[in-house]
C-alpha cells in the first residue's frame with residue numbers, strides 16, 4: 001500500500017483550481033519495448049516522455065535523457081502501450097454518487113479494478129450515463145487518477161409487444177445482493193419500435209455518449225429480440241455521428257441479424273449456440289466487425305451450475321474465437337468487468353492463449369482498440385508524438401502469458417497512476 005499512498009500523494013489530490021505544476025521529463029530505461037505488437041521488440045531500450053507525450057523511443061544508447069528527468073529503471077520488464085479493456089461496466093455500488101465520492105476512494109477503486117493491471121483506457125458499454133460521465137469528469141480534471149473512459153450509457157433492451165417499458169433485470173433484492181447500484185439509477189430503456197430506439201439513441205448521442213449498446217436478444221433464445229430494421233436504424237443514427245454500435249448478441253441468430261444490420265462490435269461470442277460455421281464467419285468478416293471474446297465471463301456466469309456444463313460452454317467460446325482469429329478477424333480485449341467482479345485478468349489471458357498468439361493478444365490490448373475507436377494516431381503504440389500511455393510489465397509475457405497481469409507501472413499521459421508496492 002506504500003506505492004498507492006505515493007501515487008495518490010503525487011497525482012490524486014491536486015486542487016482543481018491550481019494550474020498543473022510543470023512536470024519533469026520521465027524516462028523509462030532498460031527492458032524490452034514493444035512499439036507495436038506486430039514488430040520485433042527493442043531489447044535494452046528506453047522511452048522518453050515530455051509533456052505527456054512520447055518524444056523518443058529506441059535502444060537505450062540512442063535515447064538522450066535530459067538532466068532533471070525522473071528515471072524509472074525498467075530493466076527486466078516489458079514496456080507496451082497502455083492496455084484497453086473494451087468491455088467494462090461502472091455498475092457496482094462503489095461508483096454511485098460519483099460527483100461527491102472522495103477522490104482518494106475513486107483513485108483506489110480504479111486501481112483495484114483496472115490500473116493495477118495496466119489498463120489506461122476502457123469502454124464502458126452499459127451503466128448509468130450520469131454517474132459514468134461524472135466519474136470521467138473527475139478523472140479528466142486530474143483530481144482522480146484513473147483510465148480514459150468512453151461510455152455508451154445505458155444499454156437498450158428488446159421489449160415483447162405489449163410489455164411495459166419498465167423492466168427489472170432481476171428482482172431488486174437479487175440485484176442488490178450482486179452489489180450493483182439501484183436499477184432505477186441506471187435508467188435502461190426497453191424498446192420494441194424502431195422510432196423509440198432511434199429517439200433513445202439520439203438522446204444518448206446528444207448527451208455525449210461515445211457509442212450505443214444494444215442487447216439484441218434478452219432472456220435466452222426464446223426471449224424478445226430486436227428486429228433487423230430497428231438495429232439498422234440505430235446503426236445509421238450512430239454512424240451519422242461517427243459513433244459505433246456494440247451488441248450483446250446472446251445467440252448466433254442474434255449475431256447474424258446484428259452483423260447484417262451493420263453493427264461494429266460484438267461484445268461476446270455466442271458459445272451456447274454451438275460452433276460458428278463458415279456462413280457465420282463469412283458474414284462477420286464481410287461486415288468487418290470486431291469481436292470482444294470475454295472468455296472468462298462464461299464460467300463466472302455459470303459459477304452456480306454443474307462444472308462440466310461450464311467446461312463445455314467455455315470450450316465452445318474458445319473454439320469460436322479460434323475460428324475468428326484464423327479468419328483474420330479483429331479482436332478487442334474485454335472481460336465484462338464490473339459485471340464480472342473478479343478483477344484479476346490472469347484467467348482471461350490463459351484462455352486467450354488457447355486461441356491466440358502473444359502478439360495477437362497484445363494487439364487486442366493496444367493497437368486493435370486504438371484503431372477501432374479512432375485513436376490510431378495518438379494511442380495504442382509506443383512512438384514519438386503518441387500520448388504517453390504505457391504499461392510496464394514485470395517479466396516477459398512472450399514466454400509466460402500470465403506475466404501480462406503482473407504490472408510494475410501504469411502510466412497515463414505521462415503520469416504514473418499505478419506503481420507496484422515494493
Ligand SMILES: [Zn+2]
Nearest residue numbers: 087089336339
Ligand atoms: Zn457487459
